[in-house]
Amino acid sequence: MDGDAFNPECPTRLVLDRIGDKWSVLVVLSLRKGPRRFTELRDMIGGVTPKVLTQTLRAMAADGLLTRHVFAEVPPRVEYELTPLGQSLQAPIRAITDWAEQHVNEVMAARESALTG
Amino acid sequence: MDGDAFNPECPTRLVLDRIGDKWSVLVVLSLRKGPRRFTELRDMIGGVTPKVLTQTLRAMAADGLLTRHVFAEVPPRVEYELTPLGQSLQAPIRAITDWAEQHVNEVMAARESALTG
C-alpha cells in the first residue's frame, strides 16, 4: 500500500511532492478560516516572495486544492479559497504542524549539540 | 498557537521546513520496520541520488531523528535507525501519505483538466 510512494513514477509520489512543499502547507493553514486575498496571504506567510506565492497558488489550483476568484473591481481583487479537497488536507497538515510544535525543543536541542560537538 | 509557523524565524517553521522535505518523509517510511543500510535506503527510495540521500540522512541525524551507526567491517557497513523522536513522526507522516493515496485520483483528475481546459 504505502510502498507506492517509493516509486517516483507513482501518482501518490507526485501528490506527496506537491503537498510536501513548505509553501503549500502554509497556504493551507492560511486559508483554513475562509477565503483570503493575495496580499493577505503574502503578509500572513512570512518570507514568501510574490513570484513563489503565485507559483504555489497556481499549482494548488491546478491540483484542485483551491479556487482563484477574480473580481472585476478597481483596484483588482482576487480571492483564494480552499475547495473541499483542500479542506480535507487540514487534518493531516495539522498532524504535522502539531508534531513540529510539540517536538521543536527536542529537535533544536539535537541540532545545537550536533553543531557543538 | 499555530501562527508561529508563519514566522520564518520561528523554530517551528525551521522544523516544518525540514520534515516537509520529500526525501525525509520517504526516509522515515523506509525505516519504519527497523534499521537499514545506506544502499538499502538508496534502492528502496526510487529516484534519490547518493549525494542527496547522504545530505538528507546527515541532516536528520543532526536533528535527532535517526542514528548513524558505523560497523568497522569490510566491506563497510553503516546502519541508519530511527530514534524515538523519529518514530514519533510516523503517525503524522502516515496521515499525509494516507491522504495522498486516498485523494490521488481527485488530484490527478484536476491536474489533467487544468492542462486541457
Place this chain on the structure above:
DNA sequence: GTAACCAGTATCCGATGGATACCTTCGGTC
C-alpha cells in the same frame, strides 16, 4: 593481479528559489 563490495565523494550542470524592480488600470487628489 584484478575484480567486487559498500558507502559514500567529486564534479558539473540545469532547474529552482529568492531578491528586487517594475507594470497596469483606475479613481481620487491638487
Place this chain on the structure above:
DNA sequence: GACCGAAGGTATCCATCGGATACTGGTTAC
C-alpha cells in the same frame, strides 16, 4: 491634467540546490 496609490501580480537577475554521472579506498575473494 499630471501625479499618486491601491492590488495583483510580472520581469529580470543571481545564488543555491538538486540531480546525473563518475570516481575513490580498503579489503577480501578469485
